[in-house]
Amino acid sequence: MSGRSFIGETRIEALPGDARGFAYGDGLFETMRVHQGVVPWWAAHRARLEAGAARLRLSLPTATTIEGVLAELFDDQGDGVAKLIVTRGGGGRGYAPALDAPPVWRLSRHPFPQAPRAGGLVLRWCETRLAVQPALAGLKHCNRLEQVLARGEWNDPTIEEGLMRSTDGDVVCATAANLFVLHGTRWSTPRIDRCGVAGTCRAWLLSQTGAAEVRMAPAEVETADAVLLCNAVRGILPVARLGERVFAPHPAVAELAQRLAHAHPGFAAGPLL
Structure with a gap:
């Protein structure tokens, strides 16, 4: 079909x-x-x-x-x-x-995309930067060459996604997902007022976590207690490693995945499809 x-x-x-x-x-x-x-x-x-x-x-x-x-x-x-x-x-x-x-x-x-390996995603930093353009910020518009270039930077099958920064150096998103990081009990996510996409799963997570929308430096991701990616097709995707930084499974991420399964029946059988 x-x-x-x-x-x-x-x-x-x-x-x-x-x-x-x-x-x-x-x-x-x-x-x-x-x-x-x-x-x-x-x-x-x-x-x-x-x-x-x-x-x-x-x-x-x-x-x-x-x-x-x-x-x-x-x-x-x-x-x-x-x-x-x-x-x-x-x-x-x-x-x-x-x-x-x-x-x-x-x-x-x-069809659904291939499910990632159990244990969480492995990420890298992308060299390709997102241009700062407030007129298009948040839109899921058809100009995606920056993401195409970023995703073309690697062909290592062990790396599932890459994080992208703006031309000013702040973290914005992954190539095909939004980003949330946890420090202690406080979630935060990059602001998308200058570039990036206002994801529907991102909006749901904002409503559930009260996450702060911030200008995020790379160090804030690398020093987080937990990191997750999200989009409307694949749901909540825990991150296991970014470069050399390893993230242990975190109960806060698992709890959000359970909430998503209750909120969206498509994720009831498993949020990582």
């Missing part, structure tokens, strides 16, 4: 030439965990999509339309990942956007 997709009103295999997301990255995307044919956090994904579209002045397909196509793609009531890409349509060649152009969009179905 993997590999099925829907674009606009017609099933095709490639984005049409007037999709500005293809030419310029002029669009947004959502990657969502599906459980028994539905997206338990659909309201949160839709709210983020709408907020991003308002900032980019981008038209969206209606929620009802997206929900109908999602139901069709997962008509077996199966589990998996749904990826929605919405790009500005029209305008032809050139940067000037046609603000009234209807969106060109794609919804596709995919």
Whole structure:
């Protein structure tokens, strides 16, 4: 059942030439965990999509339309990942956007990513930096070349993720996840007002932990009592090692994973998928 997709009103295999997301990255995307044919956090994904579209002045397909196509793609009531890409349509060649152009969009179905090894993730520091751009900060926009370059820095299968800093040197995120660190009983997470993505799982963890949103130096990660990554598809991912720093399993991370399993049925069978 993997590999099925829907674009606009017609099933095709490639984005049409007037999709500005293809030419310029002029669009947004959502990657969502599906459980028994539905997206338990659909309201949160839709709210983020709408907020991003308002900032980019981008038209969206209606929620009802997206929900109908999602139901069709997962008509077996199966589990998996749904990826929605919405790009500005029209305008032809050139940067000037046609603000009234209807969106060109794609919804596709995919299997879960491979589960990490038991015991926690092994991380490294990335050399590629995230540019400081407040106009795009927080958005899950289609310009992801920084993450592509960062993820291309290693091919060691024992390393599962890399942490990224901004061009000013503060820690922002992993290549495909948000970051939380624990010092004593206090959680904190990097601010995303200058770059980075406002993750839906990040938002849930903020509501559960009251974590402080801070400018985070690399030393604050390396000296933490516990570190975790999170995203809406894989949930809460404990970190076992960052470079030479080893982190022992921490009960606070396990407790948050249990809370997530109660809040999101897709993680009830195991939060590390």
